[in-house]
Amino acid sequence: MPKANETVLEINLSALGDNFQYIKSKTNKNTKVLGVVKAFGYGSDALEIAKELVDLGADYLAVAYVKEGVALRNAGIKTPITVLHPQPVNFETLIDRCLEPSLYSVSILNQFIAVASKKNQKKYPIHLKFNTGLNRLGFGEKDIDLIVSKISETESIIIKSVFSHLAASEDDSEKEFSKNQITLFNKITENLFGKLAYTPMKHMCNTSGILNYPEAHFDMVRTGIGLYGFGNSEKENKNLTPIATLKSVISQIHSIDKGESVGYNRAFKSETFIKTATIPIGHADGISRAYGNGNGWVLVNNQKAPIIGNVCMDMIMVNVTVLDCKEGDEVIIFGESNRGDVLAEKNNSISYELITAISQRVKREFHRK
Ligand SMILES: *Cc1c(COP(=O)(O)O)cnc(C)c1O
DSSP states (O other), X not given: OOOOSSXXXXXXXXXXXXXXXXXXXXXXXXXXXXXEOHHHHHTSOHHHHHHHXXXXXXXXXXXXXXXXXXXXXXXTOOSOEEESSOOGGGHHHHHHTTOEEEEOSHHHHHHHHHHHHHTTOSSEEEEEEBOSSSOSSOBOGGGHHHHXXXXXXXXXXXXXXXXOOOXXXXXXXXXXXXXXXXXXXXXXXXXXXXXXXXXXXXXOOOHHHHHHOGGGOTTEEEESTTTTTOOSSHHHHTTOOOOEEEEEEOOEXXXXXXXOEESGGGOEEOSSOEEEEEESOOGGGTOOGGGTTTTOEEEETTEEEEEESOOOSSOEEEEOTTSOOOTTOEEEEEBTTBOHHHHHHTTTOOHHHHHHTSOTTSEEEEEOO
16 A cells, blocks of 8 residues: 555455455355444445445345435445334335335334335335344344234235344353343244244344354354454454554654643643654544543554644644654554554443544545455
């Protein structure tokens, strides 16, 4: 890659391919793969990622909201797209754009059937989400008979899949809980499928579920964070490559005398002579103020430069006193060589939050190895 000359999020599509193949290699050849591209493809770029995943052979895509699915359809993506958390106000649009809803309560199911019937749909594909312990969204086991009776009264929908979501798939200390979720899901699907005239697909695993619970791969797996290069464990991180590298440049270098301060609120006051570099990226770009005051860092010519003072909206200042650098030099905020999950830990956070926070004003650039 050429050196960055402005703030840019570089996306390595070859790494996406490698991550996809690694995750696929963990599943049976008959297990379908759903690629999760919600939240702008975890902050990278939903459309470019979706296109690449389709080329790589992803069977399904998923977004959180209808609007995200519409954007993919507008760009010509034809692959089935599940909307994980659609709002009833958008059901008509969802049907118009051939997006498939995840439905999670009797009330939502009724509302969807009403809209699908009104729009004269026949066998419109839906996905039923069951709660097995996350206690976020989902039908309960007790809803099965009501679901079956609703389904038998209408021709407008067909259950394409039944799924659930693990609460702690990356936590070794919660293996028993996860296994209980899997057992309950098996019980629910056995009961429900016994009462249907056809057998929907069944799926449960997110990335860490895929890696830790092969017995729960079922008909399809849903991978998000793994595609973007994070495995939620040191062991799995070695098998995956972060696809996004956030780069910027040094705009200006300042010499700060003993007693001078740097940045807003004079949060940093220098006790000695130091040199600082100002970099055009700030909290409006997704670099939280929590990384200020020495908590976070950037790499300047492969050396760590801590952020000093408060993170501004559009800029940070870093300490480069002992580093060999000049104005115009490239800096790396996170990427393959400066892992985002390590930086995120400093903010009591996780890779997911750091990467999805990179704002849309940061230019995205795509490359292959
Ligand atoms: C976001 C999401 C996923 C992807 O999870 P990762 O941990 O990123 O692999 C899978 N399933 C559901 C229901 C989700 O909301």
